[in-house]
Amino acid sequence: MVRTAGIGGTSSVVVLDNGGGFCKAGMAGQLEPTAVVPNCLARPRSSKKWLVGDQLQECDEIQAIALRRPVDRGYLISPETEREIWERIFKIHLKINPSDCGLMLVDPLFHLPSTQRVTDELVFEDFGFQSLCVGNAPVFTHAYQAHKKPTSLLARSKCSLVVDSGFSFTHAGPVFQNRVVSGAVKRINLGGKALTNYLKELVSYRAWNVMDETYIMEDVKEKLCFCSLDIVRDLTIARKKGKENSLQCKYVLPDGIKYMRGFVKDTSSAALKADDSEDDDVEIMGGSNPRPRRTMPEKQEEQELTLTNERFLVPEMLFHPVDLGMNEAGLAECIVRAVTACDSYLHPLLYSSVVLTGGNTLLPGFKERLELELRPLVPDEFDLHVDLVDSPIVAAWKGASLMAASPDFQGWSVTKAEYEEDGTLRCRQRFLH
Amino acid sequence: MDDGESSARRSSSRARKVAPKMGAALLDSNTRAQAALARLEALEKDNAGAHEPIDLDDDDEASPDEDEQRPHPKKQAKGSKRKTRQAKALERVASIKKAPRSFLDLLQEANLEALPPNVPSYLRAAVGPPSVGARRHFCSVCGYLAPYTCTVCGARFCCSRCQTLHIDTRCQKFLA
16 A cells, blocks of 8 residues: 555655765655765774764764765765665655655766666665666756746757766766757766865875865865966965965864864954964863873964965866866866767757856856856857856756656656566666666 | 895885886886876875775674674684684685775776767767867976976976975875
């Protein structure tokens, strides 16, 4: 009885966007995902136990935390790790039993046969979902944009160019008739993870050794990095000393005693704050917590990280991977190539609705920078319109939620029985994007 | 000569490896390219340089039930050496089998080159080299635009101050 209700009702469809950085999960039809948790296991230095997903966000000891990710370069390679994360999401956050539900999964483009099989096995054999429907981020992001602005050109033409710059890689994917033109999709092998690691590399040489502090540096990147609109000008500013250097920023690293999380130190009110915190610090230090590292004078108890040109040189790599020694075209050219690979009738439509999504687009100035670089490359008779989705990290999830709530869901999906009968390959053929 | 060789064999392998490479690297673009590739590879790592220990720990953590039994094998270790060695070897084999393979391994296995050229695949979606614009170089020390190249290792620097710093700290470190 429960089962028929599950199949008939659209409410019991789980929507999951299994990204490399974050796993977004919720029920179909919801406007916002119930859970957005880091898609990794983490182990603090002092503990033997791995923390799962959102436990990492509450963990107090984040220095030198070891991370284990189920996703490598965007594709699921470690189902054991993923199972633990999904189990927690289903049990604690969604409070559902997978065998009573269908699943709408946001999948990466160009699955390898092996990663595809691993995913299907995880869905059907480990969790026993009743049915599965997969789609990819460009399609869902397009669906979300079309739903939000039903009268826009994007919605009427059913055509857009979705730029998804996520944790593992960056895709420029043309969407036509609500489907991805997969032959025209172009990818840059650079995503949020590579940017964080690049920042780590720079900082470790110039200031503190943070090679083991991936998690902390991710936060530094999100809070301080931005896209420069004029790199030579900004480099010159960053070279100045003292107050003239308006780009200089300070980030207080967590020490695990006073600050569990790092934060940006406001340069203007830094003096005041430092006075307050010093007193606190002395009290703590005088208490029951003597630390081995007492060589530094008490005034500099805060471990400060000063960033100047790293703030914009790191995101710069997305636009010029060549500077990193990577023989790949930058984002603007990537978009142009994706468009050029489509039929020439589509070019004006695609250029007039470029949609930006994915976590990297949250970097300040991302859209402006892209427009600046893209305009000279686009033929002048075409309009260029770049649009940033309102919530880049969960936009694909929202689109998936909309589509999973539609009555057609059962028609799109593959049931467990069909999977058992036909296996991975046959089932996947139905989803041909 | 003979004497020198034998003493080198006994000393740590690390020192031995570095020395000839240093010489070869003086003008060897191949080594430089390799170092650059290794650096790009490192950008995709989760934990810097700590790949193996984590994989080994995985083995311990893989099944939480084993947690209670952990003291057990230690007791055995005192008993018979042969058994534990065997067990260790078996464990190692199991961990190699169990450890998730990297995406690049899977990609190679998938043999996407064999597909006809009109089929879209992971490989064909790669954006490819840029058509315009040369590489800009940033100072490896301070980040500013760098017109000069280190003659030894090929890194970039912008001024003599940065050059000194580079030679003192980083030059050829990537070879070690």
